[in-house]
Amino acid sequence: MKPELKITNRSRYDDIEVERLVKFAFDTVHDVWPVGQARLKVRVTDCIDHWRGRAYVHGHGTFYDGAHVIIRIGRPSLFKTPARISYDFKWKDMPVMYLNSYREALVYIAAHEFAHSAGKSGRKDGEMRCEFAGQDAVDQYRKQQAEIDGVIAERIQRRDNRQNETERRRTGRTAFAKSAAGRLQKAERMLAQWKRRAKLAKTKISRYQRSVAALRKSVARAVSPPTSTPPPAGPPDSPVLPLPEEPVNHPPGPPTVPAAHCAPPHD
DSSP states (O other), rough: OOOEEEEEEEESSSSHHEEEEEEEEHHHOOOOOTTTTOOEEEEEEEEESSSSEEOOTOOTOOOOOOOOEEEEOOOOOGGGGGGEEEEEHHHHHEEEEEEOOOHHHHHHHHHHHHHTTTOSSSSSHHHHHHHHHHHHHHHHHTHHHHHHHHHHHHHHHHHHHHHHHHHHHHHHHHHHHHHHHHHHHHHHHHHHOOOOOOOHHHHHHHHHHHHHHHHHHHHHHSSSSOOOOOOOOOOOSSOOOOOOOOOOOOOOOOOOOSTOOOOOOOO
């Protein structure tokens, strides 16, 4: 089972172009991928030379659960003449190939590095297989070049048309907003909005006025001193009876002696 591709384009070339060519090169590699390699991260960047490529196998470095491939492609002007590619500087019996455009170089390098990610080593035997994988991808691209380039041009044109339409609408909205009719429409909209806010504010003011009046009465009752409550009045026709007098208890004085029994004074 092939891993899932995650393509990041940081090069000078269009995203649609890069994504279509990288996926095409990926589909041409029919090797058996390592077990557990669920994703393949691909990053395309610029290069000062014609191309460069690097493949990191599963579990290398800090990359997540999948291989990591870096593809570097140079400027289109570098491919005015066919670019020669071969590993014969390292091994003399390696195949030689010429690439006519940066698109062919992108397909070639992508297929070559994908073969490394699928398990091909960097020694002579592995590099030989990766070279054949790159050549097979370029040969298939050349056979379908008109169709593939047409699909890329059509997608880019549709994308550009959408962007142009969006820009045209944005420009039209900006021009209308600056015109007298646009300013009038905005003023009417703001007037209606502030009228709704004024109505809401009036309702809120009335509500809080009633609340403040009720709270003031509550605070006044809580602050005022308590008053004595008079006894309840009886029925109007009932006579008012005097309260009974309570007996007065005087303190006992000295005993009194009757006058007849008083003794005469002594001489």
